[in-house]
Amino acid sequence: MTHHDELRLLPWVSPEGRPCFLSADDSSGYLSRLADNTEAVQLGMGADLLKSASEVLSDSASTTSDLMALAGALTSALRDVLRVAESRGHRLSPVAGAVHSNDEDGPRLPAAAFG
Numbered sequence: 001m002t003h004h005d006e007l008r009l010l011p012w013v014s015p016e017g018r019p020c021f022l023s024a025d026d027s028s029g030y031l032s033r034l035a036d037n038t039e040a041v042q043l044g045m046g047a048d049l050l051k052s053a054s055e056v057l058s059d060s061a062s063t064t065s066d067l068m069a070l071a072g073a074l075t076s077a078l079r080d081v082l083r084v085a086e087s088r089g090h091r092l093s094p095v096a097g098a099v100h101s102n103d104e105d106g107p108r109l110p111a112a113a114f115g
Contacts, residue, residue: 009087011038042080
């Protein structure tokens with residue numbers, strides 16, 4: 001759940017290539033639902049591209065042009081997936097019992113958190 005003072009990173013960028021953010025108390029609003037749907041489409045396209053990538057890479061007849069096109073598509077898909085992961089990570093509620101270390105690796109969970 002997003003708090004009123006937090007901004008949601010949206011799964012698209014501005015025409016200038018800058019990140020877009022949404023400030024909303026209600027995660028069921030039109031833009032929130034559009035962002036959720038866009039994220040789902042981006043993740044699905046990434047999964048489909050991964051299957052295609054395996055086929056291109058295993059095909060000995062693939063040309064340099066095929067590989068360059070694949071690299072471009074994979075780069076774009078990875079950018080989208082990382083944006084989705086960042087956005088969703090910021091919206092996760094803090095895990096009870098998480099211990100933050102002094103280095104910047106993020107929270108550390110106690111062994112009990114894993115059952």
